[in-house]
Amino acid sequence: MKNVLRTLVFDGQVSLTLADTTAIVDEGIQLHELSSSSAQVFGKALSAMTFASACLKEDRGEISLSLQCSGKGGNIGISGNRALRIRGYIENTQAEGSETELLGSGALTIIRDDGYSSPFVGSCAIPQGGVDAAFEEYYRISEQLPTCLKTAVELNEAGRCAFAGVAVLQPLPFADEKTLAAVRNFSLEKLLERARETGVEEAAKAYFKPDCAVWDMRTAVYQCNCSKTYLARVLVPVGEEEIRRIIREDGAVRIHCHYCNKDYEFTDKDADGIFQK
Numbered sequence: 547m548k549n550v551l552r553t554l555v556f557d558g559q560v561s562l563t564l565a566d567t568t569a570i571v572d573e574g575i576q577l578h579e580l581s582s583s584s585a586q587v588f589g590k591a592l593s594a595m596t597f598a599s600a601c602l603k604e605d606r607g608e609i610s611l612s613l614q615c616s617g618k619g620g621n622i623g624i625s626g627n628r629a630l631r632i633r634g635y636i637e638n639t640q641a642e643g644s645e646t647e648l649l650g651s652g653a654l655t656i657i658r659d660d661g662y663s664s665p666f667v668g669s670c671a672i673p674q675g676g677v678d679a680a681f682e683e684y685y686r687i688s689e690q691l692p693t694c695l696k697t698a699v700e701l702n703e704a705g706r707c708a709f710a711g712v713a714v715l716q717p718l719p720f721a722d723e724k725t726l727a728a729v730r731n732f733s734l735e736k737l738l739e740r741a742r743e744t745g746v747e748e749a750a751k752a753y754f755k756p757d758c759a760v761w762d763m764r765t766a767v768y769q770c771n772c773s774k775t776y777l778a779r780v781l782v783p784v785g786e787e788e789i790r791r792i793i794r795e796d797g798a799v800r801i802h803c804h805y806c807n808k809d810y811e812f813t814d815k816d817a818d819g820i821f822q823k
C-alpha cells in the first residue's frame with residue numbers, strides 16, 4: 547500500500563509529508579514484543595524516521611538515528627533507506643511511563659549517508675516535549691530547516707497499533723511571512739486525524755490545494771536488511787583464527803540482529819565458506 551505522500555502546499559512554498567505508518571509501527575511492536583509505553587515512543591521515532599527516509603535524494607541513501615537517552619526506555623536506534631525500508635530497536639522493550647520519562651535527557655544524532663561522499667552527522671540535545679520536539683530541534687539546529695513535525699501512535703486494547711502516522715510541514719527558503727505564520731498555526735493533529743479516517747491522499751486534498759505536479763506517493767515498510775551473507779562479510783575482518791576459536795569453545799558464532807530480533811549461527815562449515823577453504 548502506498549502510504550507516504552509528499553507534495554508542495556501553500557502555493558508551492560511549503561513541502562508537506564503525510565504518512566500512514568500503522569503497518570510499520572505494528573511490525574516493530576510485534577518483532578520486539580513492546581510494552582505500550584515502549585511502543586508509543588518507538589512508534590513515534592519510527593514514524594519520524596519514515597519522514598527522514600522519504601527526504602533522502604540519492605538511490606543509495608541511508609539514514610540512521612541514534613537516541614542516546616537517560617530515560618526509562620534506554621537507547622533507540624532506527625535506520626531507513628531511500629527505498630523506505632525502516633528498521634530499529636528500543637533498548638528497554640518493557641518500559642512503563644510517559645514519553646518524557648522514557649526519553650529523559652540525552653542526545654539525538656542522525657547520520658545521513660548519500661552513498662558517495664562522507665556521511666553527514668548532525669546532533670542536538672533532546673529537549674523537553676518528546677520525540678516530535680526532538681526532531682524539530684534537530685532539523686532547526688543541524689539542517690537549518692524550520693520544521694513542524696507531528697507523529698501519532700494509537701494502540702488498541704491488545705497492544706497492537708490501531709493507527710500511526712507522521713505529518714510534516716517544511717517551509718522552503720523563499721516562503722513569505724504570511725505563509726510562515728500560516729504554517730505555525732496549522733494543526734497537524736487534525737490532519738493526522740483526517741488521515742486516519744480517510745487515508746493520506748484524501749486528507750491532504752481536504753486541507754490543501756496540493757501541487758499535482760509534485761504529487762509523490764510511495765510505499766514504506768518495516769524491513770531489516772540483515773542476512774547471513776551480509777553478516778558473513780562482517781565476520782571476515784575478525785579473522786579466521788578468532789572465528790574458529792569461538793566455534794571451538796561455544797559451538798558456533800552467534801549474532802543477534804537488534805533490528806529484527808533474528809539470531810544467526812555460524813559453524814565450521816560456514817567458516818569454510820567465508821574463508822574459502
Ligand SMILES: [Zn+2]
Pocket residue numbers: 770771772803804805806807808
Ligand atoms: Zn535483522
